[in-house]
Amino acid sequence: MSEDKKIIFSGIQPSGFVTLGNYLGALNNWTKLQDEYNCLYCIADLHTITVRQEPAKFRKTARELLMQYIAVGLDPEINIMYYQSHVHQHAELSWILSCFTYMGELQRMTQFKEKSQKHSDNINAGLFTYPVLMASDILLYQTDLVPVGEDQRQHLEITREIANRFNKLYGDVFKIPEAYIGKVGARVMALQDPAKKMSKSDENKNNTIAIMDSPDVIMSKFKKAVTDSENEVRMSEDKPGVSNLLNIYCAVTGYTVEQAEKEFSSSGYGDFKKAVGEAVVAKLEPIQKKFHDLENNKDYIDSIIKNNTERASYLAERTLSKVKKKIGFTPKVR
Ligand code: TYM
Numbered sequence: 001m002s003e004d005k006k007i008i009f010s011g012i013q014p015s016g017f018v019t020l021g022n023y024l025g026a027l028n029n030w031t032k033l034q035d036e037y038n039c040l041y042c043i044a045d046l047h048t049i050t051v052r053q054e055p056a057k058f059r060k061t062a063r064e065l066l067m068q069y070i071a072v073g074l075d076p077e078i079n080i081m082y083y084q085s086h087v088h089q090h091a092e093l094s095w096i097l098s099c100f101t102y103m104g105e106l107q108r109m110t111q112f113k114e115k116s117q118k119h120s121d122n123i124n125a126g127l128f129t130y131p132v133l134m135a136s137d138i139l140l141y142q143t144d145l146v147p148v149g150e151d152q153r154q155h156l157e158i159t160r161e162i163a164n165r166f167n168k169l170y171g172d173v174f175k176i177p178e179a180y181i182g183k184v185g186a187r188v189m190a191l192q193d194p195a196k197k198m199s200k201s202d203e204n205k206n207n208t209i210a211i212m213d214s215p216d217v218i219m220s221k222f223k224k225a226v227t228d229s230e231n232e233v234r235m236s237e238d239k240p241g242v243s244n245l246l247n248i249y250c251a252v253t254g255y256t257v258e259q260a261e262k263e264f265s266s267s268g269y270g271d272f273k274k275a276v277g278e279a280v281v282a283k284l285e286p287i288q289k290k291f292h293d294l295e296n297n298k299d300y301i302d303s304i305i306k307n308n309t310e311r312a313s314y315l316a317e318r319t320l321s322k323v324k325k326k327i328g329f330t331p332k333v334r
């Protein structure tokens with residue numbers, strides 16, 4: 001890692017197919033940052049077990065997620081991409097920081113409230129302390145910027161709180177990170193229900209586009225997307241379905257909202273939805289091709305896992321040992 005570049009950290013949970021929301025809110029921005037920053041991208045598998053997983057499927061999803069990181073254009077020679085569960089310092093720092101986090105702060109997290117409603121039969125302590133683990137991920141690497149979608153903003157705020165609290169007690173141990181949230185694509189909504197965000201774990205598959213969906217499936221899901229009773233392509237709060245499609249279109253094409261509205265000023269919703277679908281298919285096609293090439297290259301993927309884990313562990317240990325020393329833990333005798 002070059003010492004003069006700022007540090008970026010982010011992650012995605014291997015809890016299902018990567019969605020267009022994950023791609024536009026996170027991955028797509030990551031690829032733009034790799035030359036300018038030192039970047040670490042973890043596969044946040046420790047976070048994923050807050051919800052029950054079937055072991056074989058979980059393993060497969062996590063492997064595929066790493067391949068998708070590479071397929072979208074993240075260079076594994078430049079970026080450090082690794083599994084969170086391979087770097088034990090994450091869990092260790094998480095315990096330490098949980099002693100610097102208040103129950104009241106965690107109770108306010110909207111994601112906790114939402115997930116405990118959705119999984120009311122399994123409201124485990126991990127679901128509750130999840131933001132502490134996420135803070136640990138970020139703080140372990142002295143991160144400057146965290147590129148995420150809008151839904152993670154609150155977790156970034158609590159990370160900053162915890163880091164400031166710790167620094168006040170022990171001196172400048174942690175860098176205080178900032179969220180990096182893109183202007184377009186930061187909040188992609190469900191296609192059938194644009195009041196809620198597009199989510200990997202949605203049971204209604206027509207709500208989500210997976211980045212590995214075939215062109216036919218993508219076109220058919222956009223065709224079924226909810227719009228409204230007008231026939232006017234315009235961004236507006238009272239047109240959530242159309243606005244979501246416009247947002248997606250702008251994020252994949254790079255057009256501004258004004259340009260897109262102009263382009264569709266005389267189109268009906270049918271043509272508009274077709275154009276959005278086609279733009280998404282065109283964007284995802286090269287990613288899917290690269291993914292399928294990687295599927296046949298097991299040794300290459302294994303070598304990336306090995307090298308990147310070592311790089312991440314080295315950096316994580318630097319921060320963790322500093323933290324332990326500051327707190328006053330007894331040093332190991334060698
Ligand atoms: P996860 O796996 O839910 O989502 C991964 C990334 O995708 C973004 N995202 C979206 N962006 C726009 N529209 C959507 N509909 C949408 N859905 C998801 C998320 O904001 C996120 O950037 N806790 C995190 C993973 C994590 C992490 C970290 C992130 C673990 N440790 C440290 C940053 C830093 C999560 O569950 O993301």
